[in-house]
Amino acid sequence: MSTSKTKKDEDFKELRNNVYTLFYYSNKPYCLNELVLQFKGYKKTIIEKIITDLENKGLITIKLNNKTKIFHLNQSNLKYEKSEEEYKTEYETKLVELKELKSLNSTLNSKVTSFKNMLTNEEMEEKIKYFKEFLLENKNIKEGVNEEIFNKTVNNLKKINQIKLKRKRIFNDIVNGVSEGMNMKKKEFLDEVGIE
CATH class of the missing domain: 1.10.10.10 (Winged helix-like DNA-binding domain superfamily/Winged helix DNA-binding domain)
Structure with a gap:
């Protein structure tokens, strides 16, 4: 019992x-x-x-x-493990940690976004293949240009520039002579004639 x-x-x-x-x-x-x-x-x-x-x-x-x-x-x-001040301090510490973690999260998200925008290995291999082919094609074109033709073209450009400079000097001499004969300044004469 x-x-x-x-x-x-x-x-x-x-x-x-x-x-x-x-x-x-x-x-x-x-x-x-x-x-x-x-x-x-x-x-x-x-x-x-x-x-x-x-x-x-x-x-x-x-x-x-x-x-x-x-x-x-x-x-x-009810009994609490810590005092109210300890809880407040812990709370403030956690807020600081949270802010740091949010910042880290933002940084990591931007890195992830940049990685997403990058080419994949397959895409990079395709680009490399494309540029290799492009270089080979352009190498053939470069090799197709004759050095003699290139030098001749450069010399022709130099001659054209020299002729241009001679003509400019002759023009300036004529304008200076005419403007002095008319007792005008060069700029006034050019304005009156309509040459800029």
Whole structure:
């Protein structure tokens, strides 16, 4: 008979611990029906007895909402691992870390975008092949130009430039002579004649 009573006591204590753990970790209010649904297999009277026991120990508080009893975890019994200042410091540190991580993320995203815009290995191989063919074709064209023809063309360009300079000197001499004979400045004469 006494072993049966101790077994019931142990079961009661275990259920009470489970109910309190639910309140502690969820940190939200419950009504009796919610608790009965949460702990299926236990009678409503046992849950009521546990709630009364937890209230007597000051672990939960009861508030009335119309006629329904609402059970809350007694917040004054909560123990925090750190002080409020420690949590604030940790929060500020995490904000700085978050800012750094966002910056790093932005940098990495831009690198990923630039990598996406780069050519793939296959595309690069195609480009290399194309440029090799292009160089071979142009090499043939370059080799097709005769050095003698090139030098002759350069000499012709030099002669054309010399003729151009001679004509410019002759033009300037004529304009200077005419403008002096008319007692005009060179610029006035050119304006009157309509030459720019």
